[in-house]
Each structure stands twice: as structure tokens, then as C-alpha cells.
Amino acid sequence: MRVNQLAKNLNITGDTVRFYTRIGLLSPAKSSVNGYKDYSDKDQSRMQFILSARNLGFSVDEIKVIFSRTDQGESACGLVRQMIQQKLEETEKQFEEMVKLRRKLSNAVEDWSHKPDKAPTGNMICHLIEGTYAESSQLEANREASMTPSLED
Amino acid sequence: MRVNQLAKNLNITGDTVRFYTRIGLLSPAKSSVNGYKDYSDKDQSRMQFILSARNLGFSVDEIKVIFSRTDQGESACGLVRQMIQQKLEETEKQFEEMVKLRRKLSNAVEDWSHKPDKAPTGNMICHLIEGTYAESSQLEANREASMTPSLED
DNA sequence: ATAAACCTGTGTGTTAGACACAGGTCAAGG
DNA sequence: CCTTGACCTGTGTCTAACACACAGGTTTAT
Ligand SMILES: [Zn+2]
Ligand SMILES: [Zn+2]
Ligand SMILES: [Zn+2]
Ligand SMILES: [Zn+2]
Numbered sequence: 449m450r451v452n453q454l455a456k457n458l459n460i461t462g463d464t465v466r467f468y469t470r471i472g473l474l475s476p477a478k479s480s481v482n483g484y485k486d487y488s489d490k491d492q493s494r495m496q497f498i499l500s501a502r503n504l505g506f507s508v509d510e511i512k513v514i515f516s517r518t519d520q521g522e523s524a525c526g527l528v529r530q531m532i533q534q535k536l537e538e539t540e541k542q543f544e545e546m547v548k549l550r551r552k553l554s555n556a557v558e559d560w561s562h563k564p565d566k567a568p569t570g571n572m573i574c575h576l577i578e579g580t581y582a583e584s585s586q587l588e589a590n591r592e593a594s595m596t597p598s599l600e601d
Numbered sequence: 602m603r604v605n606q607l608a609k610n611l612n613i614t615g616d617t618v619r620f621y622t623r624i625g626l627l628s629p630a631k632s633s634v635n636g637y638k639d640y641s642d643k644d645q646s647r648m649q650f651i652l653s654a655r656n657l658g659f660s661v662d663e664i665k666v667i668f669s670r671t672d673q674g675e676s677a678c679g680l681v682r683q684m685i686q687q688k689l690e691e692t693e694k695q696f697e698e699m700v701k702l703r704r705k706l707s708n709a710v711e712d713w714s715h716k717p718d719k720a721p722t723g724n725m726i727c728h729l730i731e732g733t734y735a736e737s738s739q740l741e742a743n744r745e746a747s748m749t750p751s752l753e754d
Numbered sequence: 755a756t757a758a759a760c761c762t763g764t765g766t767g768t769t770a771g772a773c774a775c776a777g778g779t780c781a782a783g784g
Numbered sequence: 785c786c787t788t789g790a791c792c793t794g795t796g797t798c799t800a801a802c803a804c805a806c807a808g809g810t811t812t813a814t
Contacts, residue, residue, distance in 0.1 A: 647773075661770070
């Protein structure tokens with residue numbers, strides 16, 4: 449099976465398959481007749497695994513680590529359980545960053561609606577942006593925390 | 602003023618200042634004596650503007666567009682208002698992606714807690730990952746939506 | 755045979771800096 | 785004057801996960 453066939457089977461682009469081949473996660477045989485890469489069914493299920501892992505937010509490097517176990521017949525389950533736990537924590541942090549940014553932006557939109565347009569001066573490029581402070585107030589941070597959806601039932 | 606002095610003033614690294622110099626957002630004079638770059642106060646306020654804009658999530662390219670106006674004395678306010686509106690929408694999308702990912706991960710952790718470890722086989726690399734489906738159910742999506750903190754008061 | 759259509763591998767571009775590094779500069783000491 | 789060491793500078797390279805461009809090979813139809 450050639451690159452575009454595999455790609456079509458999994459509904460991805462040939463470039464994606466080539467990428468994972470280039471970095472060594474897929475190792476197709478080389479057709480002796482035309483030099484084209486020849487992907488096996490195992491390559492396809494490997495690619496499918498990569499997609500599932502990426503879907504869960506695993507990085508390519510993390511997937512490499514997983515393969516380094518499973519390619520030797522060892523179970524990666526323990527490792528994977530540990531990895532996803534850490535990933536959940538990272539996601540939580542990023543989530544909170546997003547919440548902050550979202551509030552920062554909507555606050556800016558609100559503030560700016562009270563301000564007029566201005567031409568730039570020697571020490572002011574755009575007063576809208578320059579007048580927007582980075583840190584959100586503690587009060588807002590608390591309010592946001594109370595609005596953050598939890599994972600508990 | 603030299604690169605590290607400017608960096609210290611704004612509490613950033615010299616590399617950051619060099620980066621923005623390299624891509625042309627800062628244009629310091631060159632000291633004729635030693636070739637070192639010589640930053641003016643205007644360069645510093647430019648750098649400060651860049652930091653404020655980056656803090657609001659503006660990309661370097663967007664900042665370039667802003668400068669292309671203000672460097673000719675034209676106000677960028679209209680443009681900036683339009684940009685931030687769009688950025689707010691993008692952020693909203695990314696936020697929802699984060700929410701989905703977070704739930705996907707915590708669902709996986711829950712599901713996996715009921716499953717045993719397994720060794721890889723010919724067509725299964727890690728059943729935990731492979732058995733985790735991409736799409737969250739509509740029910741969960743709705744529940745998530747109701748838990749999503751809104752920006753309204 | 756030939757032309758069009760399709761396919762392949764590889765090189766490069768993308769973000770916003772971080773890091774490495776060879777070499778320049780400067781004050782203190784001999 | 786010279787040297788040692790500390791500090792500083794500009795530039796080249798690296799990052800993640802592909803997407804895109806492109807020259808050239810292959811296949812199919814005529
Ligand atoms: Zn497993
Ligand atoms: Zn208001
Ligand atoms: Zn403005
Ligand atoms: Zn349960």
C-alpha cells in the first residue's frame with residue numbers, strides 16, 4: 449500500500465503519513481521496483497494509534513517513548529496512565545490561562561468602548577493597547593475561579 | 602542604550618529584544634565605535650508596546666501591521682478594535698477546544714480505571730489509547746456547554 | 755509515442771523566542 | 785604594556801506538527 453492509499457484509509461493527508469515516516473515512527477518497506485514506500489497493515493494500525501494518541505493530546509515525543517516500549521513487546525499501560533495524568537494537569541493549567549486571556553480580552557473590549565480613537569504620538573503608539581494592563585485584579589481572578597466548571601459530578 | 606540595558610528596563614531577556622530587532626520591529630542605530638546596536642527611548646517604548654500587544658494575544662505579524670500604520674502617523678485604533686474582536690472570537694473557539702480536551706482526558710482516566718494493563722499484540726499497541734474514542738457524546742457536549750462560564754454578568 | 759494526470763520524496767516555511775557560541779570589550783592587576 | 789577574567793555582542797540553529805511547493809518519476813489514455 450502506498451502513502452496516499454494509507455492516508456485515504458485513515459482520512460488524513462499524505463503529508464501527515466510522510467511526516468511520521470520521516471521522523472521514524474513508521475518504517476515502510478521500499479519497493480524495489482520504483483523506490484516508493486510500501487506500507488503494511490501494521491503500519492496502518494500504527495498510524496491509527498498515533499492519531500488516537502494525538503487526539504488525546506500526546507506529543508510525538510511521548511508517542512515515541514510509548515513505541516520504544518511496545519516495540520519490544522512490553523506493555524506501555526503504566527507509562528500511559530502516568531502520562532495522561534500529567535497531561536490532565538497541564539491541560540488544567542492551559543485551561544486557566546485561556547480563561548484569563550478570555551477575560552482580559554473582553555475587559556479590553558469593554559474598556560475601549562469608552563475611549564476615542566487617537567493618532568500616535570512620539571511616546572504613544574496606540575493608547576488602547578498601551579492603556580490595557582496585564583494583570584487582572586484579584587477580585588476578577590476569584591470571580592473567575594468560582595465560575596470555572598469543575599470536573600466533579 | 603544597549604540591548605541588555607533595554608531588556609533590564611523592561612524585565613525581559615536580551616534575546617527577546619534581539620529577536621524583535623532581527624525581524625525589523627526595532628531599528629536601533631549602530632554605534633560607530635564598536636558596531637553595537639544603540640537603542641533609543643523610542644525603541645524602548647516601541648518594545649513596551651510590543652509587550653502589551655503580545656500580552657493581549659496579538660501576533661508579531663499583527664503588530665507589524667499596526668506599526669505599518671502608526672509609523673506613518675495614522676491612527677491604528679480602528680484596526681486594533683477590529684483585530685481584538687476577531688481575537689476574542691478565536692479565543693472563544695480555542696477555549697471550547699480546551700474544554701473538550703479536558704473532558705476527554707478526564708473521561709479517559711475514568712474509563713481506564715476500570716481496565717487492566719495489557720501487553721501489545723500484532724494489531725494493538727495500547728488498548729487504553731486505542732479504545733478511547735475521539736468524539737464526545739452529544740449529551741456530554743450539552744452538559745459541558747451548561748457548565749461553561751459565560752462572560753456576562 | 756506522447757500527452758495529461760497523478761504520484762513520489764525531499765526541501766522549506768510556519769511561532770516567538772531560547773540557546774549556543776565565537777569573538778569583541780572593558781576594568782583590574784601585574 | 786600586557787594579560788586575565790568577566791561581561792557583552794551578533795548570528796546561526798533549534799523548537800512542534802505538519803502544510804506546501806516543486807522537480808521529477810509513473811501510469812493511463814489516446
Ligand atoms: Zn496499554
Ligand atoms: Zn462599560
Ligand atoms: Zn490606537
Ligand atoms: Zn467509573
